[in-house]
Amino acid sequence: MQKYKSSELSRARIFKAIHEAAPENQASKSDIATEALALLSLSEGARPELLSSDAAEAMIMRIQAGLVIGTTIEKIKTLDSLPTTVQSFLDKYALPPCIKIQDLSDFQSLDWGVISTNSDVREDNSVGLCLAEYGVAETGSFVVHSSPEMPILINFLPLYLLAVVPKSKILHYMDDYALIANDIAKHAKTPRNMCLISGVSGTTDIEGVLVQGAHGPKILHIIVVEDI
């Protein structure tokens, strides 16, 4: 689809108006970049303190303290024990042995026993399982990137969501993730979506009362894997 002619005229009008409003702001690109970089140095004293200096521990402590809405967390040694962990989760919520797992060889190669792994997440009562790219201790978040193997909707349609987070990829602060995202962009490999997920789908829109599971998951369980 082509741009509109009026859009080009508006573009010119907007830039003209900005220049006329502040004609003296004609700094060089490098000066602007230096100024922008200096602003980031202010983050050092302007971030919340973490519950532990170890990023993985800080994330676990944060979630265990109930600070991330609708979220629980546990740690396992290797992916081999993932099916057992998933079965325990299904038992806890009395759910049938049907889940939708992300299409990854790491997951597909596991022995899932009686658990069927290709249920339809469009069904409202479904369970999804995904592998996160990163974890963020500051907010108790996991991060997913869209890709051929990562349908974004697997994180938003199921009522129950399990997210596997490699311990080695848990970052301290959101700023650390921003640096990684910047690096990905430099290599022109930015995915369509980069989602930081910090809890479950919630709303306070009716009389300010918090309800979980507004559109997406109402229960989120994060599984930190030590060796992956």
Add this chain to the structure above:
Amino acid sequence: MQASKPEHFNLNVKKALAQPDLKGIIRRTTDKADAKRAEAVVNFPEFEKARLQGQKIKDHTIKHMAHYLAEFEKNASAQGAIVHWASTGEEASRIVMDICKQHNAKKVTRSKSMLGEEIGLTHSLDNSDIERIETDLAEHIIQLAGDPPSHIVWPAMHRSREDVIKLFRQFHKDPTSSEEIIDLVDSARRDLRTKFLAADIGISGANFLLADSGSTCTVTNEGNAELTTTPPKVHIITAGIEKLVPSMAHAVPLLRLLTRSATGAEITQYITFHNGPKRINDADGPEECHIVLVDNGRTKMLADDMKEMLRCIRCGACMNHCVVYKHIGGHAYGSVYPGPMGSVLTPHLNSLEVANKQTHACTMNGRCEEVCPVNIPLPKLLRSLRAQSWEKKFEPLTNRLFVKIFAQLAKRPKLFQFTSSCSVLFMRVFSKNGWIRFLPLAAGWTKNRDLIAPNSQTFMQQYKKHQKPKSNRSA
């Protein structure tokens, strides 16, 4: 509910004050938001430093807006998005409608965006043969009710649970018989789920535009933005040009401030950076992505030296803490943006002639500035708008006459003191037990609340008395 207009502010206020339950309904949400924000700030001792950093980031971006806009356009285009520019709201709305028509869209999902309301997109969609589906729960409620939003974070805060029960029973295919809020939310979940998946086009706003990557960022608690933007074949983003920040690293400090100031939460559940259409072989995502960058009065704010207002990150804290907003609610302002920030924005989005009364609906108690996460000097900006309104002769003749009379009196101390003494005497005639329930020429005040009775002496009379030696005083 018919959308009220900013020029009818006085009438809107009268109507709002006449609603017996409105104040209680508003305060139920705003008081909770106040308390949660205060708690969030206590739990984040670095808040003041973060606030200063946030202010500096926004000021830097505004100062170099042309540079960052060009960067954003270049990088968003490189990601495969088609960038459009709109000088006015009408133009922005027309661009979106044209894209919808070109794709022969029948159903459009929309994730909450105040800019969408500002540019009149909801009306444009409703006046076409396209079905508009609001996906944010609050927007869903007010769409069913036919209401305009009354708050920028909780647009349906003026609606009670009882209202929601009635609306859902009337409009949902499979409504719940329960009156519990959890079941009402579930009813909306069921109703919206198939609509998310069947939409032809998804429209979102943007909380931030990242110049160095061309990304747009949405922030929600419900996850409706991702469900709006992923299933359809086309994703359209409408965003004001002031949403720019240099990079994701610069958005992060603002995200810390935004959620704490809006709801008291440390972070929202979903923060997503959207980078154009789906990549080859991606499992899901739209095939086409359009970004409509909107001016609609923002460059005028730069020119009018109102640039501090362009820092606004739309958290709503100023209205949650505003004594006026808490009494009259959002609809009285007759604008998409109510409260203190709205009273500064609306004159620029509309016109000062039309929206000058809102600038006077401020007690200047300074709470809005105290809680603003990016230090916008809202009282100063409101005072400046009042001055402009006076200079342009937008004030009613009676106001202008009274101010001129006051100015003449103030220049003549003896006459001023004499008039003050007469006023005190006059007011005391109408006082009973220390309060005035009715006062001629001040019915606008006494209609809704009592006025405290003045002291029997004016300030100057008391001052003179206290200046006299003690011996003289007793004489």
